Structures are given as structure tokens and as C-alpha cells.
Amino acid sequence: MQEKFKSSIAIGIAVVLAAYVLGSAFKKRNESQDTISVVGLGSKDFVSDEILWSGSFTTKSFEIKEAYSKIISDQKIVEQFFLSKGFKRTEFSFxxxxxxxxxxxxxxxxxxxxxxxxxxxxxxxxxxxxITFSAKKNPDLMKRIEAVSSKTSELINSGIELSSNSIQYTYSDLPSLKHSLIQSASKDAKERAEKIVEAGNGDLGKLKSASMGVFQITGQGSTEEDTYGGINDTYSKNKTARITVRLEYELE
Structure with a gap:
């Protein structure tokens, strides 16, 4: 009888300990899940304020001195061509x-x-x-560069074939743009978290962690998918910049 009593006590203690262990594990598991993670998007359309355009022309001779003499002669013709189009000598360089x-x-x-x-x-x-043309925060010069880039075939009449590169468009104040997008994405993420928690009758707690996605610049209306290393479109004058921010909040 006494042995059975001792056995019952041992079983009871084991059950209590098992319940405590399982309860603690369950509590810790729930505590680790008492967070919410959301992603916010910051996006802005903007117009490039920098332009870079270049071209090249060649000549050939069996004598290096003659080749040099020819290219200098052609350079003067090319220079005169762009001066006749309304450019100042300081607005392009060889x-x-x-x-x-x-x-x-x-x-x-x-x-x-x-x-x-x-x-x-x-x-x-x-x-x-x-020959290279560039402009920064100069809309008039940018327009003139864009216009003349498609007229270089006129140089063929002078015996010069100018090979034109694609125009590159950039933006002079990317740091400020990036900062504003981070703020916008963070605000968007917090608002998303608040709406989700409100719908579940909960309360949003302290910010636990934050991480930023890749900064992407694409042409406006582009369907190009984001890449891990980021996109930096230089061929479109009208662009869209975007960035994502992931925020993780505690739940109260």
C-alpha cells in the first residue's frame, strides 16, 4: 500500500514537471511569435537633370604622322559643325x-x-x-544636345562619319532622393502594420528591427523586374526611383 502511494506521488510529480516544461516551451514559442513583419514601399517619379553624350570619328593612313594630320583636320571640321549648330566652344570637348x-x-x-x-x-x-557633350541643371543645353545628337549624319557631306553613342541621363541629387524614399517607405510600412494589428484587435508595440531593400531606378512605365544588385537606368530621361523597407514590430 505504501509502495503504491509512493508510486502515485512520483507519477504526480512527473506529470506536474512535464506540464511545466511543456507550458514554458509553449509560452516561449508564443513570445517569439508575438511580432509582425511588414514591407513598405517608397516610390517617386522624377526627371533627369544631367546629360552625357559622346561620339567618335576615325581616319586611317600607313604613316602615323599623316593619320594624325588627317584627324586634326577632321577635328576642325567637326568643331565648326557644332559651332554652326549654336554651341559654344566651352560646351563640348575633344x-x-x-x-x-x-x-x-x-x-x-x-x-x-x-x-x-x-x-x-x-x-x-x-x-x-x-567628342563629348555634358550638361548639369541646364535645361536649355540639354535640349540642344538632344536635338543635335540625331543630326550628326550631316557630317557625311564633309567626308566624316561620326559614330554616336547613346545619350546617358542621370540625376544630380540622388542622396536626397534616396533619403526621402526611405522615409516614405518606413511610413508606408508602419501604416500597413497598424492597419493589420487594428483589424486583429491588437496593439502595435516597439520597433524591433528594420532593414532596407535595394535602391532601384528604372524608366517611367518600365516593366523591368527588380534585381538583387539593383537597377540604375541611364537611358531614360523620365525615371522612377523606388526602395523597400522591412520593419518588425512587437505586439502588445
Whole structure:
């Protein structure tokens, strides 16, 4: 009888301990889940206020001095062309002349069509000259650069083929733009959290953690998906910047 009594006490104690352990684990699990995580979006359309456009033209000669003389002569023609379009000499710049040795491949046929060989032979010096236009917070100059970039084919009449690069558009005050988007995204995230908690008859507690997503710049209306490394569109004048912020709050 006494042994049964002791056994019952032992079983009772074991049950109580098991209940305590399970209850503590359940409590800790719930405590760890008493948070809410939300993502907010900050987005803004803006117009680029910086422009960069460049082009290049080439000439070729078997003598390097002659190639240089030709490229300088062509440079004067190109300069006069842009001056005639209303540009000031200070509004564009020429880069240093670059030279490149060119080669062509020739085929050497052996006797009886055997032992065919190919050799690289010198084909002259190619001189390359670049011209660059840029403007910052100057709408008038930006418009003139945009307009003339599509008229360079007129130089063909002077025997010069100017190879035009794509216009690049950027923005001069990205830091301020980024800061304003972070504020906007954080506000959006908090409002989302408040609405979710309010719908569940709860209360939003202290901010537990915050993390920022990748800063993305795309052309307005673009359907391009965000990438892990971020997008920085330089080909669109009208752009959209966006950023996400993830906030984690405690629940009361």
C-alpha cells in the first residue's frame, strides 16, 4: 500500500514537471511569435537633370604622322559643325587622339594547292578622336544636345562619319532622393502594420528591427523586374526611383 502511494506521488510529480516544461516551451514559442513583419514601399517619379553624350570619328593612313594630320583636320571640321549648330566652344570637348595599328589577314597558297597559310600584314594606323557633350541643371543645353545628337549624319557631306553613342541621363541629387524614399517607405510600412494589428484587435508595440531593400531606378512605365544588385537606368530621361523597407514590430 505504501509502495503504491509512493508510486502515485512520483507519477504526480512527473506529470506536474512535464506540464511545466511543456507550458514554458509553449509560452516561449508564443513570445517569439508575438511580432509582425511588414514591407513598405517608397516610390517617386522624377526627371533627369544631367546629360552625357559622346561620339567618335576615325581616319586611317600607313604613316602615323599623316593619320594624325588627317584627324586634326577632321577635328576642325567637326568643331565648326557644332559651332554652326549654336554651341559654344566651352560646351563640348575633344579627347586625346588614340592610335591603333590595324592588320589584315592574307592567304598564301602553296604549290599544288597544298600548305595553305594565313598571315597578318600591317594595314595602316587608325586614329580615333572623341567628342563629348555634358550638361548639369541646364535645361536649355540639354535640349540642344538632344536635338543635335540625331543630326550628326550631316557630317557625311564633309567626308566624316561620326559614330554616336547613346545619350546617358542621370540625376544630380540622388542622396536626397534616396533619403526621402526611405522615409516614405518606413511610413508606408508602419501604416500597413497598424492597419493589420487594428483589424486583429491588437496593439502595435516597439520597433524591433528594420532593414532596407535595394535602391532601384528604372524608366517611367518600365516593366523591368527588380534585381538583387539593383537597377540604375541611364537611358531614360523620365525615371522612377523606388526602395523597400522591412520593419518588425512587437505586439502588445
Amino acid at each position: 579627347g586625346a587622339v588614340k592610335f591603333d595599328k590595324k592588320f589584315r589577314e592574307i592567304r598564301i597558297q602553296g604549290e599544288n594547292n597544298y600548305d595553305t597559310k594565313y598571315e597578318q600584314v600591317f594595314d595602316g594606323y587608325e586614329a580615333v578622336q572623341t
